[in-house]
Structure formats: C-alpha cells, structure tokens
Amino acid sequence: MNETGLSEEKIRNILNDSKSQDLKYERVLSSMCTYPHRVAVEAHMQFIESNMGDFGLFKGTSNLEKEVLSMLSNLLHHPGASGYMTTGGTESNIQAIRSMRNLFIQKSKCEKPNLVVPDSAHFSFDKVSDILDVELRKASLEDDLKVSIDSVKSLIDENTIGLVAIAGSTEFGQVDPIARLSEIALENNIFLHIDAAFGGFVLPFLEMSCEFDFILPGVTSIAIDPHKMGMSTIPSGVLLFRTNEHLESLKAETPYLTVSTQYTLTGTRSGAAVAATYAVMSFLGKEGYREKVSGCMELTHYLMDRLAGINVYPLLKPVMNVVALKVSKPDLVRSRLAKEFNWQVSITQKPHGLRLVIMPHVTFEMIDSFVKDLEKVLQTI
Incomplete structure (x- = not known):
C-alpha cells in the first residue's frame, strides 16, 4: 500500500487494464456460470453494503432471503423447507454433510x-471429507455414467451417515437414479443429499x-446455485433441508450481534447476492427460466448437428446443456x-473427452465459429 492514495483515474486505468485481461464469456465454453441478468446486477449494486451475517441490521434484505427460500422450496416440491443462502455449491455441500454428521453422531x-x-x-466432497473427518466412499458408475446402485449398496455399513446423489454432474450433466437412492436411504435410515448446484435450475x-x-421422500437436503443457470450474481448458492432439525444442528451462538444465533458456515454473507437472486427469480418466473433452458437445449442440439458434420x-x-465429446x-x-x-473448453477424466457447457451467453454464431476452429485443430492432430 502506498503512503498516499492513487487518483481515481489511475485506479480506473489499472482496473480497466486488468479487466481487459479476463477472458470474455463469448470465448468460454467450459464454465457453468454466465453473465448475470441485468436486473440481478442492478439489485446487487443497490444492496452492496448489506451484511447477512448480522441480518438484524438488514431486515429488508433478510425478508428477501426468506422469499428466495420460499420460491425455491415450492419449485423443489417442499413448501416451507428450511435453509439459507450460501456462497455456492461447495459451502452448501459442506453444510449439508456437517448436518448429517452432527445428527448421526447425536443418535x-x-x-x-x-x-x-x-x-x-x-x-x-473431498474437501468435505478433509474438513469434517468423514470417510469418503466413492461408488462406481454404470456405462451411462450414473452411479451404480449395487456399488452404493455394497459401501453402506453401520457407520454410514448418508448418501449423495448428483442432479447434473459437473463433467457430463448426468442425473443419478435418485428415486432408487431415495428408497435405499429410507431402507437404511440414513440421509440423502442432492447436489443440484447446476441441474437445479435446469431439470425443473x-x-x-x-x-x-x-x-x-428419502431426500433430506438439496444444494442449488442461482449464480449458475439461475443467472444471479456471484456468490449465490442455496441450501435447503427437508426439516428444521437439520438446520438446528448447525446452530452457533452469536451473543455480540443483533441476532443470537447463526446457522451458516461463513459469518459475513452478501446481502447483495440475496437481493440479486430475489430480483432475477421474480423477474423471470418459471416461464422465463423455461425459455432460458429451452434456448440452451436448442443450442445444444444445434451443436450436436454441427459436430456430426465434421x-x-x-x-x-446429453441430458442437459453439458456435452462431452469423443475426440x-x-x-x-x-x-x-x-x-x-x-477458446476455453475443458476435459473429462473418465472417460477422457472434451467438455462443453452451453450457457445462456452462447449463440448460434459462437457455435459455428467454434466448430470451424475445432475442425481445423482436429485436421492437424
């Protein structure tokens, strides 16, 4: 830090230069995030100072969080579910498994x-294992890259606190056989967490x-990220529990704040992200999200047709707007x-392939340009 501050003009120039070095989403086919909707950006800036870590000071913002939770609870078929807004899927997954562990150890x-x-x-979930000292048992996948039910069953014992299912896997966009996993969770009296960080705003x-x-009925918690296909600002995640008992297991006393308890992992939380999520969900509604998802799927099918041509x-x-290519x-x-x-694309590991995510910033022209460049690369390999 300098002894004296820089001028606003100098700072703006530095920031503009730094921003110019960031890759624009128009060249990105690997990310599960996109440009946030303009109404989300406007709301974010309006609530930029709101701190949900001490939400007694920001009652209006707190009410918006309750509205977000209500909208998502209804969307995910359990009105009145308990939860809170997180920084995203990782925090949601940590807290969901922390709740599992706490309740399991109590009983x-x-x-x-x-x-x-x-x-x-x-x-x-590897971070979850390390942070919470919970052994991670990884079940094998079937040929369709969904989890094997037989493998899951073979890994359950008296110390198993719960199962995890993926609704839109990061690499392939696949959805595990969750109905069957729900039955297994009930049969074994264990918890079932759904990681729908990406798929939660696609599948419905x-x-x-x-x-x-x-x-x-066996699903006990769900992670869903508005800052992905929900088109909110970063960081916007949501964790929902079927019962308030799960949320209560995360309680911490906060005697020096305006509220006496917290249930969150982080202390300070962005009220701006809360307002942004409320704004974009209210603005788009189910109809708007259907249009966004339909548009991404139309582009996904168009991509498949163009790729078949080479x-x-x-x-x-593809089940959703995630595509893994055999190259x-x-x-x-x-x-x-x-x-x-x-172009920024990514790769899958097992099996090895090229991975593309067709987000709302993708256009037909962008796909045409990408396929043309991909063909050039493949012709020389």
Missing part, C-alpha cells in the same frame, strides 16, 4: 462416520420430467483451441 455411537458418494461427485424447466428433489460425436447423449488427444485439442483460437 449413534460412531468412531469413524462415512459418506457414500458417486465417483462422479464434485471435488468439493426441461420438457422431459425428472424426479430429483423433495418429491422423493464426424465428432458425444461420449453419451483424439483431448488434452492437446484443448490446448490448441486455447492457444490458437482463444
């Missing part, structure tokens, strides 16, 4: 609790119905696309 003597997750689970708005939420095909049929030497292809054409 059962257990030296080393374990958690059964699909091998396709997000890396945040697809033409094809998919049961993944509280409509299934003999590139998906590793499996030779995907690491090299990814590197060449970035270096020669400034």
